[in-house]
Amino acid sequence: MNISSAATATGVSAKMIRYYEEIGLIGPVARTESGYRVYAENDVHLLRFVRRARDLGFSIDQIGKLIALWQDRDRASAEVKALALEHIGELRAKITELDAMARTLEHLAANCHGDGRPDCPILEDIAGGSSKTG
Amino acid sequence: MNISSAATATGVSAKMIRYYEEIGLIGPVARTESGYRVYAENDVHLLRFVRRARDLGFSIDQIGKLIALWQDRDRASAEVKALALEHIGELRAKITELDAMARTLEHLAANCHGDGRPDCPILEDIAGGSSKTG
DNA sequence: TATAAAGCTTCCCATGATGGTAAGGTCAAG
DNA sequence: CTTGACCTTACCATCATGGGAAGCTTTATA
Numbered sequence A, B: 001m002n003i004s005s006a007a008t009a010t011g012v013s014a015k016m017i018r019y020y021e022e023i024g025l026i027g028p029v030a031r032t033e034s035g036y037r038v039y040a041e042n043d044v045h046l047l048r049f050v051r052r053a054r055d056l057g058f059s060i061d062q063i064g065k066l067i068a069l070w071q072d073r074d075r076a077s078a079e080v081k082a083l084a085l086e087h088i089g090e091l092r093a094k095i096t097e098l099d100a101m102a103r104t105l106e107h108l109a110a111n112c113h114g115d116g117r118p119d120c121p122i123l124e125d126i127a128g129g130s131s132k133t134g
Numbered sequence C: 001t002a003t004a005a006a007g008c009t010t011c012c013c014a015t016g017a018t019g020g021t022a023a024g025g026t027c028a029a030g
Numbered sequence D: 001c002t003t004g005a006c007c008t009t010a011c012c013a014t015c016a017t018g019g020g021a022a023g024c025t026t027t028a029t030a
Helices: A003-010 A014-022 A041-055 A060-070 A077-110 A121-128 B003-010 B014-022 B041-055 B060-070 B077-110 B121-128
Strands: none
Touching (some): A014 A041, A041 B121, B003 B014, B060 B077
């Protein structure tokens, strides 16, 4: 299977497949005599694993660890769980941060006429740097 | 006021102040004869504005528009509000996306023993690519 | 005053994950 | 045997930020 078939089969672009190989996330793959990459079932499984982990928001670095655990028959599930919980913590922290921004803006927007007049609590807040919204 | 005083006064690093100038977000600032940047009160206000807008998650591009509106006495607050609502939409969409990831992982982690055994629904899900969590 | 320390300037590199493009080799179909 | 589709590597761009080097200026100190 060539790289574009592997890309179609896994949802990982050919560009990213080469990148993952370059940075060592996945090992070097087999090549034809002329240098074309050749993907076997195992390689496709691995690429699907990476794709799914990316969809769950894991960083490349975390995915490297997940792959190592996945391929280690003697892993302790505690290690996997710890990695997942760490990532959940990052996600929840980011959500909290974004939600604070959104709530602040929602308060400001609720108090903005949104008509032809120039008065605008949104700009006043950003200019003033205060956090009060009502 | 030199660049590092301006940085301290606004919470924008000297590095970023130069960058904002370079990309045209803020206009070129006054210079001493020897080429050192000199910041007046107005410049400091503008930098604080940028800083606050960044804290609210606006992109550089959006901040450029906010600055233009801020400095336009004849602006319509509707334009500012539209910009804010657009950004709120982006924030809420991102939050929804991250929350879906977090909830999926929380389900998987809840079903993972997290002990010395290798069995792990987290890895099984990522490897299997299915979305079922229970 | 001479010298050292601190601060300024520009320029280049790196991040993380992804996309784009260009130049050149390869393969399959007509 | 040509054409077109596909592969390879190598470089550039994104977005916002930080790091560092080389060289000039200003300030502080002996």
